Amino acid sequence: MSTLVGVGAAYRRLAQLSGKRRPPVRAVDRTIPLVVTAVTPEAEDVVSLRLASGRPLPGWRPGAHVDLVLPSGRVRQYSLCGDPGDRSHYRVAVRRIGEASREVHALRPGAEVAVKGPRNAFPFVAADSYLFVAGGIGITPVLPMVRAAAARGARWRLVYTGRSRASMPFLEELSRLPDEHVWLRPDTEYGIPASGAELLEGVPDGASVYCCGPVPMITGVRVDLARTGAKAVYFERFSTPPIVGGEPFRVVLRRSGRTLDVPADRATLDVVREVLPDVPFSCRQGFCGTCAVATPDGGSVRICVDRGPAVLEL
Incomplete structure (x- = not known):
């Protein structure tokens, strides 16, 4: 038993030493500045953008998307629809249906944008x-x-x-x-x-x-x-799934001092934005993380999809 105690103490000392020598973790900015090199009409109210940087871009697989950061600061997710084997550029296509898409349609060759990713929430699996x-x-x-x-x-x-x-x-x-x-x-x-x-x-x-x-x-x-x-x-x-079988609940906005009632058929995001219209969101499906809001216990809530009573740091 004394041997086991000694080994445990040795491991603890090593952990302490390694912890002291470990450099601080630095946040990695995966934003890629790009330039619009072509805008092509593809159908009624649909254009495609060709985005390049002059250098090879990160590789991707079918089903992947990027977060497109527009000049206004708006961020939206668009599927990559070009050739994964051609890393000289990305291609996305956008239908004009809202403010962000109207901004995309107003872009011209030479406009500066940025992307984050690629990420794949729709992976293509091998099959016969x-x-x-x-x-x-x-x-x-x-x-x-x-x-x-x-x-x-x-x-x-x-x-x-x-x-x-x-x-x-x-x-x-x-x-x-x-x-x-x-x-x-x-x-x-x-x-x-x-x-x-x-x-x-x-x-x-x-x-x-x-x-x-x-x-x-x-x-x-x-x-x-x-x-x-x-x-x-x-x-x-490409749109928010309907809320089925939901229950009404309340959320407390701690910094604002407000308590909001969320109906059974609405998302927390929609109710919060009625009083705080600048709260950010993007994909509305819970995977991009834009709508995540901190809670007092150190956690977070994705207010576009997570449902239930909560105290939010807003």
Whole structure:
């Protein structure tokens, strides 16, 4: 027993010594200054940006996105939709739907921006066969996946839907792919939006399904997937998921001295921004961390997605 005590004491002394010699941890700034080198119209209210720095950029894999830091300071997440093998530039595509996207559409070649990342919340996993389902601007993360599947020699099919052909970006690029692998399904040519069962029609047994687009489309695919022989569905949405089965609660803003009631069907972020409109946010899905707010116990709450009573350092 005395030997064990001595060994433990020795380890504690070593830990103390190593702690004294350890240099302070420095924050790493992963922001990359870039320049807009091209702005290209891709569809109605959709432009793509070509972003470069003159040096090779960090590598990325299909499904990755970057945080685009605009000249105003706004930060938004956009999927990378170029060629992962070409590190000379990044390409993103943006539909004009809000203040940040309007700022993107106003950019011109030579404008200075920055990105953080790339990061991947929608990873592309190796499989023998794939079904890709994209809705509108949801084609952006899917494009590199389609190219990767074709390069691997995997079986694949793309179902691409949207309001109309004019609203669907990258149709010219997709026209270079074999017709038998691509089904374009504009709502204007079929009368109504596609159901999940229609989008999944003919999916091979054991296939991996990758789906990106509006929430109703993703929901339809997820609900109807059980009726197929597909192995799994992977999805990414560009809007906040609806709050289902929520309960009302209260949050206390400690520094402001306010107590706010959050209804069952609303996010804490939305209620807080009614009294503190400058509270930052970005992805509204909980992974970027922009909306994280400190709590008195040293923790934090992601007020765009976390629900429940809390005391916030606001």
